Amino acid sequence: MSSIPILVIGATGKIGSRVAARLTQAGYPVRPASRRSTPAFDWDDRTTWAATLAGAETAFVSYVPDLAEDGAPQAIQAFTDLAVAAGLKRLVLLSGRGETNALRSEDILMAAPIETTIVRASWFFQNFSEGTLLPSVLSGTIAMPAGDRREPFIDADDVADVAVAALTDPRHANQRYEITGPRLLTFAEAAAVIAATAGIELQYLPITLEQFHAALLPELGQRYADLLTRLCQEVFDGRNEALADGVQRALGRPPRDFADYVTATAASGVWHRAA
Numbered sequence: 617m618s619s620i621p622i623l624v625i626g627a628t629g630k631i632g633s634r635v636a637a638r639l640t641q642a643g644y645p646v647r648p649a650s651r652r653s654t655p656a657f658d659w660d661d662r663t664t665w666a667a668t669l670a671g672a673e674t675a676f677v678s679y680v681p682d683l684a685e686d687g688a689p690q691a692i693q694a695f696t697d698l699a700v701a702a703g704l705k706r707l708v709l710l711s712g713r714g715e716t717n718a719l720r721s722e723d724i725l726m727a728a729p730i731e732t733t734i735v736r737a738s739w740f741f742q743n744f745s746e747g748t749l750l751p752s753v754l755s756g757t758i759a760m761p762a763g764d765r766r767e768p769f770i771d772a773d774d775v776a777d778v779a780v781a782a783l784t785d786p787r788h789a790n791q792r793y794e795i796t797g798p799r800l801l802t803f804a805e806a807a808a809v810i811a812a813t814a815g816i817e818l819q820y821l822p823i824t825l826e827q828f829h830a831a832l833l834p835e836l837g838q839r840y841a842d843l844l845t846r847l848c849q850e851v852f853d854g855r856n857e858a859l860a861d862g863v864q865r866a867l868g869r870p871p872r873d874f875a876d877y878v879t880a881t882a883a884s885g886v887w888h889r890a891a
């Protein structure tokens with residue numbers, strides 16, 4: 617095991633925190649990176665990148681706000697070039713399913729002359745408990761422009777397990793793991809499972825893209841409202857209504873089920889906080 621720290625970008629996020637915890641638990645030194653780390657790493661400020669990369673050999677790369685954003689492929693190209701020049705030997709990229717700019721970013725990373733692995737995930741279970749949908753769950757209504765589309769939600773713990781395997785085992789080099797949970801669920805079905813298990817009132821309200829954008833704008837501002845609306849438009853057209861076998865391929869075991877996540881999360885009390 618190398619004494620050189622593994623760089624974890626987005627180390628305080630849903631996936632990065634799990635990746636960092638797993639690596640630390642297994643005895644690997646970790647260099648966490650985000651806007652709040654020292655030195656700070658900011659995707660929006662390229663002058664911060666070199667100091668974070670210096671001396672590293674392996675990095676987990678989580679691009680924020682999302683690889684679906686228009687400037688993401690350019691940022692990933694610049695970051696990859698800098699990482700290769702800095703002597704990194706292995707990059708593991710967290711990607712999103714069905715997004716055009718994410719696919720472009722994956723291709724850029726895979727073309728680099730070093731070991732690369734893509735972890736291309738479906739929507740995380742934890743969006744309902746740690747992410748942008750928690751306030752909706754607490755309010756009793758999940759309003760999304762997803763119609764009756766079915767999504768194969770995945771456990772963030774599975775995403776982190778696959779990422780850690782790729783960071784620590786060269787057998788995962790040059791792989792693209794498309795990872796989903798074990799079943800397709802509509803947002804209505806997901807809301808019903810949470811409501812029944814947690815004992816709360818929760819409904820899914822299908823809304824238009826225009827309504828979604830208008831609701832996000834005052835809360836999140838133009839950049840995020842535009843991004844999330846375009847993202848939903850792209851990924852809820854039916855393209856992602858299929859399961860993928862990446863967890864089984866990478867880890868030799870099936871992905872975790874939504875019901876198990878909901879049972880554990882309901883017991884934590886997170887869905888009973890005041891809205």
Ligand SMILES: NC(=O)c1ccc[n+]([C@@H]2O[C@H](COP(=O)([O-])OP(=O)(O)OC[C@H]3O[C@@H](n4cnc5c(N)ncnc54)[C@H](OP(=O)(O)O)[C@@H]3O)[C@@H](O)[C@H]2O)c1
Binds near residue numbers: 627651658682683743
């Ligand atoms: N949510 C999903 O269902 C889903 C599905 C597939 C793929 N993804 C991908 O997952 C990634 C997000 O991962 P996540 O959900 O684990 O993140 P997250 O929970 O949203 O946390 C964001 C992380 O990035 C850091 N961060 C925020 N802005 C930053 C910036 N400008 N520069 C550097 N770091 C910044 C944050 O820390 P600081 O505040 O300290 O900077 C934090 O560590 C995105 O690339 C997204 O495309 C998400």
